[in-house]
Amino acid sequence: MDSARSDFVALKILxxxxxxxxxxxxxxxxxEIRPLRTEEAMxxxxxxxxxxxxxxxKSTTTVAMDFGRISLREDLALYLFGTPGQDRFWFLWxxxxxxxxxxxVLADTRRLADCFPAVDYFERRGVPFLxxxxxxxxSRRFEPGAVAAALDLDTGTPVVGCDARDRQSVKEVLxxxxxxxxxxxxxxxxxxx
Amino acid sequence: xxxxxxxxxxDEQAGPLVRLYALTRGRARPSPVLLxxxxxxxxxxxxxxxxxxxPEQAAVLTLCRIRPRSVADLAADLDLPLGVTRVILxxxxxxxxxxxTRPVRPTxxxxxxxxxxxxxGLRAL
Numbered sequence: 001m002d003s004a005r006s007d008f009v010a011l012k013i014l015x016x017x018x019x020x021x022x023x024x025x026x027x028x029x030x031x032e033i034r035p036l037r038t039e040e041a042m043x044x045x046x047x048x049x050x051x052x053x054x055x056x057x058k059s060t061t062t063v064a065m066d067f068g069r070i071s072l073r074e075d076l077a078l079y080l081f082g083t084p085g086q087d088r089f090w091f092l093w094x095x096x097x098x099x100x101x102x103x104x105v106l107a108d109t110r111r112l113a114d115c116f117p118a119v120d121y122f123e124r125r126g127v128p129f130l131x132x133x134x135x136x137x138x139s140r141r142f143e144p145g146a147v148a149a150a151l152d153l154d155t156g157t158p159v160v161g162c163d164a165r166d167r168q169s170v171k172e173v174l175x176x177x178x179x180x181x182x183x184x185x186x187x188x189x190x191x192x193x
Numbered sequence: 194x195x196x197x198x199x200x201x202x203x204d205e206q207a208g209p210l211v212r213l214y215a216l217t218r219g220r221a222r223p224s225p226v227l228l229x230x231x232x233x234x235x236x237x238x239x240x241x242x243x244x245x246x247x248p249e250q251a252a253v254l255t256l257c258r259i260r261p262r263s264v265a266d267l268a269a270d271l272d273l274p275l276g277v278t279r280v281i282l283x284x285x286x287x288x289x290x291x292x293x294t295r296p297v298r299p300t301x302x303x304x305x306x307x308x309x310x311x312x313x314g315l316r317a318l
Binding site: 007008009010011012030034035036037038039062067069070072073076078079081095096098099171174175178179181182186 | 229230231233261263265266268269272273274275276277294296297305307308309310311312314315316318
C-alpha cells in the first residue's frame with residue numbers, strides 16, 4: 001500500500017491497425033468491451049462512402065470506437081481504445097493519441113500494408129508503439145525481423161506475434177508494450193533533461 | 194430505405210427518438226473546459242433529486258457518487274456520444290455539482306515503479 005499516492009491513475013493505450021485485423025477481438029479478449037460513440041461532422045471525404053440517400057440533411061455521422069477498461073487496482077486502470085479503421089477518421093486519433101502511454105499496431109501479415117498509416121502516425125507523433133502480428137490460421141509465419149524491415153520500423157520498436165482471441169496472448173502483448181513504453185518515456189526524459 | 198422488417202413506427206435511420214440537441218439545449222459544443230477522455234468526474238453530494246436537473250444530468254451524478262468515473266466511462270454508461278456527454282458535464286461543472294480531475298500525463302510519468310506495478314497487475318489478471 002502506498003498512502004502517499006492516493007490519486008487514481010488511468011493510463012490510455014490505443015489499438016490501431018487496418019480494417020478487420022482483429023482490433024475489437026483483441027480489446028474484448030482482455031476487457032469488458034463497450035462501444036464509445038462520437039458524433040462527428042461528416043467530411044467531404046465521407047460523401048459517397050456513407051449512404052446519404054434520403055437523409056440529405058444529415059451533416060454528422062456517428063463513429064463508434066471499441067473501448068475497454070482493465071482495472072488493475074482500486075486506483076490504477078488501463079483504458080484501451082480501438083481506433084476507427086477508416087482513414088477519414090484520422091482527426092479522432094489526435095485526441096486519442098494525446099497523453100497515451102503507448103499503442104498496439106495490430107497487423108495481418110497477409111495485408112501488412114494496411115498498418116502503414118498507423119505506424120507512420122505513431123512514429124511522427126512520438127507515441128511509443130509495438131507491432132503485434134495477429135496469427136491467422138492461414139497466414140504464413142513471418143520473422144519479426146523481416147516484418148520490422150518491411151515496415152521500416154525505427155530501431156527498438158518491438159514486433160511480437162499474438163493471437164487476438166487469446167486472453168493470455170493479449171496480456172503478453174500489453175506487458176511488452178508497457179515495458180517498451182517505459183523505456184521510451186525514460187529515454188525521452190533523459191533526452192529532455 | 195429501411196430494409197429491416199421490424200414493424201416499428203420509427204427505425205434507426207430516423208435517429209434517436211429524442212434528438213441529441215434536445216439533451217444539450219441546442220448546443221453542439223461544450224464550453225472550453227478541458228474534459229479529457231480520461232478526466233475523472235466526482236460528485237460529492239447528492240443533488241440527483243434536484244427537479245431542475247435533466248434525467249441525464251441526474252444519471253451522471255448518480256453514477257459518479259459511487260466512485261469517480263472517467264468521461265469515456267460515462268459516455269459509454271449513458272450510451273451517449275462523447276460530445277453530448279461533454280456538454281452535460283460542462284453544465285454540471287458550472288453548477289458546481291461535480292469536480293473534474295485531469296488525468297496524469299504519461300510524460301510526467303517515467304515512473305518506473307508505477308509501470309512495473311502495471312506489468313505485475315497484468316500478469317496477475
